[in-house]
Amino acid sequence: MAQDGPQSQTIAVIGGGIAGVTAALEAAETGYDVILIEKEPALGGRVSRLNRYFPKFCHPTCGLEINYQRIKKNPRVKVLTMHEVTAVDGEKGAYTITAKKLPRFVNEKCTACGECARVCETEIDDPYNYGLNKVKAARLPHEHAFPMRYVIDAAVKGSGDEAKIAEACKYGAVDFSEEEEEVTLNAGAIIWATGWRPYDANRLETYHYADSPDIINNVEMERLANHDGPTEGKVVRPSDGEPAKKVALIQCAGSRDVNHLPYCSMICCLASLKHAAYVLEQYEDAEVHMYYIDIRAHDKMQTFYERIKVDPRIKFIKSKPAEIHAGADGRPYVKGERTIDRELYEESYDLVVLATGMEPAARDISTGGDVVKDEDGFVLAIESGDGGQISCGVASGPFDVALSTQSGTAAALKAIQAVGAR
Amino acid sequence: MTAAIPESSRTYDLSFARWVRENVKGGDKMNLCMQCGVCAGSCPIGGEMDNGPRKTFMMVRAGMKDEVLSSTTLWNCTSCYRCYVRCPRGIPVTSIIQGLAAVAAKEGYADKEKVANYYFSRAFWWSARTFGKTDERLVTMKYFFSFGLAEGIKRSLANLKIALGMIKAGRMHVGMPHTIRNKSQLKAIVAKAAELEQKG
């Protein structure tokens, strides 16, 4: 190490979504040591919970799997799952990252044989499916999880299941002595890739999300359409399991609203067009109504919009609904003013999908040193301060997957420059 | 409200939007409107309005001065403030509607031939000013008889059953109208308001 150069040349990537995984790999493959820190039990972030990607409708595992292979082959990437970063401090060359290490109760000896799950009787709301179904407390996070290792929820602790599970594992992988602890990590540069969470639909008071199981948000729609989701891929009414043929898609649910998220989330128009395609594909006699202010299909996505638009079973209604509520008949109703002809409408649906926007997860993380967050909580991608902290993916702004990976590569390059030549 | 309103020699008076921006309270925020429709969709009496707030704002932009200032929207607004609270762009919708109504009144757009509920608001205002409260019996009677003696009797008889029902249900009192205490203070307030209005 040079005398007056940075003390650490390790690059820490916070968040193991598509952007963080890309940044980590790009940096590691040029010869730098990388720590990839992820709070969930598996990598992949939000993308691993999507059914398919617009614009080409490919399965997200295709994009992720190839990256996991690259991680497996590269000893320079150290993956830490179940580490939730709570604070960052320091300066270029000498950052301290504080993380909460959450107990997994399963160590690296796990072969993913599934014996623990077989004997486990405790059930929890499935976090992978946004709580739409129950799952065993001892489980694989999901079928394409990386690392391919089970996780046990703390709900088991102290129950009759604890001993049964410990006994069932033939490989000595279950360890209930694990406790939550605080750990500190050091790095010379930091890449923020903490991504997003769906805006809380309960805060949209006039849309009464909690009043009907048939009023859902767009991330739940992704799970409904997915074969390993709560309905095995059938788009049905959560209330009674009947086919959801008449579906309303509500754009800008929270976005472009000074009372909620003031910015355009950029991907939700496209995500809703994709959701229209899920419904149209499943039911011949489907009827989809998309309520919008204006359709925002950025760049080349216009052709995707035009492709979906030609189907006569989808109708576009230029109106931001004023109210959504559960009617006396139990069905969700959408109410407002059609702005083209000023007709007031009130119409009922099998399923109403709120296109909730993306809220930056970095909002909650306390940052020190030289990083700059804008008023909405996005970590600014410009080189702030001494350039030791960089951001990419949705941590830096509302991006789709293609832009997230591009920005991940760009962030890796900046991080390399920050820690200096080897 | 200081400047004189532009002359409306044309159907589309393109200086109207600028005038509203500069002279109506909240008018400077009107250009933030993205025509989403939440305001009109939220209005509890939106069905009773010809244009509603969203369309009104578009008409202001288009310079449709006459249509805007003679629309029922300005008079049917109950000031419930739902549109104001919900507007995703934070536009003071209610204030702008009220401001436009004030302009309309001043410019003679609110004359009795032009506004359907002119007589009603006059009766309402008379009761409020006289008793400090609205007495629904007197407001209704005064309103009905504004249309002439014969029309007044006809309308009163048609509503007799409702009135008796309301009395029976304890929803309408019999006897002298209720008044507020200290009516002289109310008078002073009204006088002051008139004085401020004069000053503009």
Ligand SMILES: Cc1cc2nc3c(=O)[nH]c(=O)nc-3n(C[C@H](O)[C@H](O)[C@H](O)COP(=O)(O)OP(=O)(O)OC[C@H]3O[C@@H](n4cnc5c(N)ncnc54)[C@H](O)[C@@H]3O)c2cc1C
């Ligand atoms: C309904 C919906 C459908 C979409 N469909 C598509 C589509 O079809 N095509 C497309 O291109 N885009 C789509 N998108 C956008 C896409 O989801 C994002 O572009 C993508 O998720 C961005 O990846 P990311 O890595 O930046 O963030 P994320 O996927 O959010 O990953 C961030 C990671 O950081 C972790 N993390 C967060 N905070 C911490 C912390 N404190 N400590 C440690 N780790 C942390 C998270 O657990 C997560 O794993 C869709 C979005 C929505 C809302």
Ligand code: SF4
């Ligand atoms: S992408 Fe579409 S739905 Fe999402 S905030 Fe922008 S305009 Fe609204």
Ligand code: SF4
């Ligand atoms: S709610 Fe606000 S932005 Fe939407 S149409 Fe009404 S005034 Fe315009």
